[in-house]
Amino acid sequence: MSDNKETLDDILLNDPEMVEAFVAEANEHLDSIEDDFLILERQKDDPDQAQLDKVFRAIHSVKGAAGFLGLSKMSELAHVMEALLTKMRSGKILPETEFIDSLLAGVDLLSTMLRDITQSNDVDIKLVHEQLLSLTEQKAKTDQKNIDQSAKKVSSTAKEINKPAQEKSLIDIGNTVRINVDTLDRLMVQAGELVLIRNQHMLTIDEGDTMSRSIAHRLDMITSELQETIISTRMQPVGKVLDKFPRVVRDLGKSLNKQIQISITGSNAELDKTILESLNDPLTHIIRNSCGHGIESPADRLKAGKPKTGHITIAAYHEAGRVNIKITDDGQGVDVAKIKTKILEKGLKTEADLELMSHQDLLHLVFLPGFSTMDQADGVSGRGVGMDVVKTSIEKLGGSFDFDSAAGVGTTILLRLPLTLAIIPSLIVASGDYLYAIPQVSLVELVSLYDEEILTQIERADDQEIYRLRGRLLPIVRLSEILARPKLFSRDVRSEISETHYQKNQELFKTHGENSSSNELIDSLNFVVLKVGNSHYGLIIDEIVGTEEIVVKPLHPAIKSLGIYSGATIMGNGKTALILDVGGISRHAGITLAEKIMEEREKEFSSEEMQTVLLFKSGPKEQLALSLPLIRRIEPFLIKDIELIGDKEYLTVDGVSTQIIRLENMLNVSPVVEQEKMYLILPRHLKRPIGILMSGFIDVVDTNVVLDVTSYQAEGLLGTAIINNIMTLFIDIYRMVEKFDPGSSAPQQQSILGQEDTSQDGLKRILLLEDISFFRQLIKGYLEEQGYAVTAVKNGQIGLDMMDDTTFDLIISDIEMPVMDGWDFMNNVRNTLNMKNIPAIALTSLDSDEAKTKAMENGFNYYEVKLDRERFLRSVATALETKQ
Numbered sequence: 001m002s003d004n005k006e007t008l009d010d011i012l013l014n015d016p017e018m019v020e021a022f023v024a025e026a027n028e029h030l031d032s033i034e035d036d037f038l039i040l041e042r043q044k045d046d047p048d049q050a051q052l053d054k055v056f057r058a059i060h061s062v063k064g065a066a067g068f069l070g071l072s073k074m075s076e077l078a079h080v081m082e083a084l085l086t087k088m089r090s091g092k093i094l095p096e097t098e099f100i101d102s103l104l105a106g107v108d109l110l111s112t113m114l115r116d117i118t119q120s121n122d123v124d125i126k127l128v129h130e131q132l133l134s135l136t137e138q139k140a141k142t143d144q145k146n147i148d149q150s151a152k153k154v155s156s157t158a159k160e161i162n163k164p165a166q167e168k169s170l171i172d173i174g175n176t177v178r179i180n181v182d183t184l185d186r187l188m189v190q191a192g193e194l195v196l197i198r199n200q201h202m203l204t205i206d207e208g209d210t211m212s213r214s215i216a217h218r219l220d221m222i223t224s225e226l227q228e229t230i231i232s233t234r235m236q237p238v239g240k241v242l243d244k245f246p247r248v249v250r251d252l253g254k255s256l257n258k259q260i261q262i263s264i265t266g267s268n269a270e271l272d273k274t275i276l277e278s279l280n281d282p283l284t285h286i287i288r289n290s291c292g293h294g295i296e297s298p299a300d301r302l303k304a305g306k307p308k309t310g311h312i313t314i315a316a317y318h319e320a321g322r323v324n325i326k327i328t329d330d331g332q333g334v335d336v337a338k339i340k341t342k343i344l345e346k347g348l349k350t351e352a353d354l355e356l357m358s359h360q361d362l363l364h365l366v367f368l369p370g371f372s373t374m375d376q377a378d379g380v381s382g383r384g385v386g387m388d389v390v391k392t393s394i395e396k397l398g399g400s401f402d403f404d405s406a407a408g409v410g411t412t413i414l415l416r417l418p419l420t421l422a423i424i425p426s427l428i429v430a431s432g433d434y435l436y437a438i439p440q441v442s443l444v445e446l447v448s449l450y451d452e453e454i455l456t457q458i459e460r461a462d463d464q465e466i467y468r469l470r471g472r473l474l475p476i477v478r479l480s481e482i483l484a485r486p487k488l489f490s491r492d493v494r495s496e497i498s499e500t501h502y503q504k505n506q507e508l509f510k511t512h513g514e515n516s517s518s519n520e521l522i523d524s525l526n527f528v529v530l531k532v533g534n535s536h537y538g539l540i541i542d543e544i545v546g547t548e549e550i551v552v553k554p555l556h557p558a559i560k561s562l563g564i565y566s567g568a569t570i571m572g573n574g575k576t577a578l579i580l581d582v583g584g585i586s587r588h589a590g591i592t593l594a595e596k597i598m599e600e601r602e603k604e605f606s607s608e609e610m611q612t613v614l615l616f617k618s619g620p621k622e623q624l625a626l627s628l629p630l631i632r633r634i635e636p637f638l639i640k641d642i643e644l645i646g647d648k649e650y651l652t653v654d655g656v657s658t659q660i661i662r663l664e665n666m667l668n669v670s671p672v673v674e675q676e677k678m679y680l681i682l683p684r685h686l687k688r689p690i691g692i693l694m695s696g697f698i699d700v701v702d703t704n705v706v707l708d709v710t711s712y713q714a715e716g717l718l719g720t721a722i723i724n725n726i727m728t729l730f731i732d733i734y735r736m737v738e739k740f741d742p743g744s745s746a747p748q749q750q751s752i753l754g755q756e757d758t759s760q761d762g763l764k765r766i767l768l769l770e771d772i773s774f775f776r777q778l779i780k781g782y783l784e785e786q787g788y789a790v791t792a793v794k795n796g797q798i799g800l801d802m803m804d805d806t807t808f809d810l811i812i813s814d815i816e817m818p819v820m821d822g823w824d825f826m827n828n829v830r831n832t833l834n835m836k837n838i839p840a841i842a843l844t845s846l847d848s849d850e851a852k853t854k855a856m857e858n859g860f861n862y863y864e865v866k867l868d869r870e871r872f873l874r875s876v877a878t879a880l881e882t883k884q
Helices: 002-014 016-042 049-068 072-090 097-115 117-122 126-136 144-162 181-202 210-234 245-256 273-294 298-303 336-346 351-355 359-367 387-396 452-457 479-484 491-515 582-589 591-606 733-740 773-785 796-805 822-832 849-857 869-883
Strands: 235-237 260-265 270-272 310-319 322-329 400-406 410-418 423-431 434-439 443-450 458-461 464-469 472-478 524-532 535-541 543-551 565-570 576-580 610-617 623-627 631-638 643-645 648-653 656-661 677-683 690-694 696-704 717-723 726-731 765-769 789-793 810-813 840-844 862-865
Touching: 016 049, 016 097, 016 245, 049 072, 072 097, 072 117, 072 126, 097 117, 097 126, 181 210, 181 543, 210 235, 235 273, 245 260, 245 273, 270 273, 273 310, 273 322, 273 387, 273 410, 336 351, 336 359, 359 387, 359 400, 387 400, 423 479, 423 535, 423 576, 434 543, 443 452, 452 458, 452 491, 452 524, 458 491, 464 491, 472 479, 472 582, 479 535, 479 582, 524 543, 524 582, 535 582, 543 565, 576 582, 582 591, 610 677, 623 717, 623 773, 631 648, 648 677, 656 677, 656 733, 677 733, 690 733, 717 773, 765 773, 765 796, 773 789, 773 869, 789 796, 796 810, 796 822, 810 822, 810 869, 822 840, 822 849, 840 849, 840 869, 849 862, 862 869
Parallel strands: 260 310, 434 576, 472 535, 623 726, 656 690, 765 789, 765 810, 810 840, 840 862
Antiparallel strands: 235 270, 310 322, 322 410, 400 410, 423 434, 423 543, 443 524, 458 464, 464 472, 524 535, 565 576, 610 623, 610 696, 631 677, 643 648, 648 656, 677 690, 717 726
């Protein structure tokens, strides 16, 4: 012991850099080895040899270097771990839980010794060492077959393992250098100061001096590059924090008698070292909560109809210049009723307050200081230091914390984090006499309105000002009102604000109309569209000053509690600007509640036209489209497999000869591009096997289709639409096939035209309800071809209004529609309007016995699944004949 102590002291005294390099390298080995051991534990019946080799090399490297440096306890412990791993590699033992437990205990002890290397030889390793030694000497637990197989694998890798470890690493040494973190911190501070100097210098440039402009440009460029380089030296993968959680979850699962698995993706996403280090405690708290409070016991999960094993997922990914970390579990979720009870018990809110809160508001009550749903503290739940501490920790980093939960389903927590805290590209705006900075990662776009646009385009919905941005309803917040009101906005406050500004604008336009010429500019309004998670809102500001890279400074304690600022900065002109927290402003203005209303109204606005469309090519010029529900399947084939019979082309599909349609023979489009591999579109509901030839896919998109039937007309086309900024031809697949082969589709129902009818023009009148305009136009066209008079509307409410004024012979209705669905519509027709005799057909994509039964119970007479054209038209004819 004394010789070893002297050797270690000598090395620490004479070559501290060597010891420092060993500690850093050993920590790198041990950082990843925990996860490797857990992977091997899951593979215990058939362990991956490469994984075993990896952990063996790691422990072997630590042992060798520790022995050289005189770290006797570390070397001794690593040696016995290496011996156990040698038996695993040879197949004499398998990586079962008892072996992995002891190896992990060894890793913990090695990590402890690395944290204080000077005292490592005094650490007591006896208990872990004896346990590992005892397990090493146990009888092999696998049969001879496993031993033989493992021996082969070992022999194939033995040469690689026995090579000098230094041969490869000599990890890289010439291309890397270890730098003290304090040095990097000082560099970062100096880079920040350099950015400030650069910003100040840019304000003093003589624009008329070419030399001055050139030097300023070079200074600007070099400063930016230097800043980026320094920031990159501090970036580290989030895996350094995330990869420890499999071990945490494993140990907690064992202590809680729960079966829990964890999966992690995106470990390579990088964050600034300072942010990464600060994430450790909040993430640990979240994961412990998921294990302790979220995931149920195996018995409880089985009772709830879930698998015995609970699952936690952690996903890290880049989005809009930030790193998001999403933690999801499939546990019992948060019980809102229990939250209410605890809140009332602690007197944090009144019962009247709780009644006015939405589900999301109630969930966010867990952020109140000291709140906990646990009746007593345990090893997992803590002592009332709850999610408020986690949320505060994340927000101190300039990030945001959101979560959602459903009882019995699980919980999702989303952390949004800046890449770095030091230097942030920002938009500088003004409100009143003060400047504010908005981080560009939260900025979507800028919008300016002029003159009458201010009055006509800023609308009011309920208590919220809104703007319709390309069809999306965008809540509007005024920064001046936020700054003037330190308390969170209530519904009444929002109503007051929207009414005040509406009246102000009305008066402005009235005054302008009386006193000014019509072409004079009366006013302008600027707002920035900001992103908070998946939500957007517009923030009205007085002026856009410009963009600037800012150095973030901490907030003064006097304004830290306001919640709408995330920091401060000193501008190039020496003025101070506060950095706006876009999430804090959203919460202050109550956007979360207001946007729920927007979402519901937006559904009505946008769902009407949405459908899934296949975009494809035939010839080189045109983009073609087909609604996906009309396609049975797409068959790939080799062009050499086409067979010719006379001038007709056939392809054998599933043993059936299928005739091929070339679109250039049916429409005025460019000839198909022939290539080795082609595709055949096989439509649904045809009498004969016929397919449309296409040369390749473009995309499958969900899009709002509004067909134009005037720009380009041709038999076999439904019309055109602009998709991805390209004019797209929508194929009328059934008209196309009917034109190609008249016997393949339904015959014209000529007899219907001669039937006696009470309408003035002698036509049968049909009310068609369909919310998707593409299908509305398609079905209406099929019916009008048969000689029917069709009135088409987009939902049940409009349908009921139409029935007040018009007599119809038949109703055809979709089921799933906005405002009023098909079930409610028919229920109203039969019971409210008391129309018992008019026949009704449900035409829907819902293909289940339950849906059919419900349709019949609500008053439909027939039920058809979209869209067998021939069968559908037969049902129409039958329904009308039955009425007669």
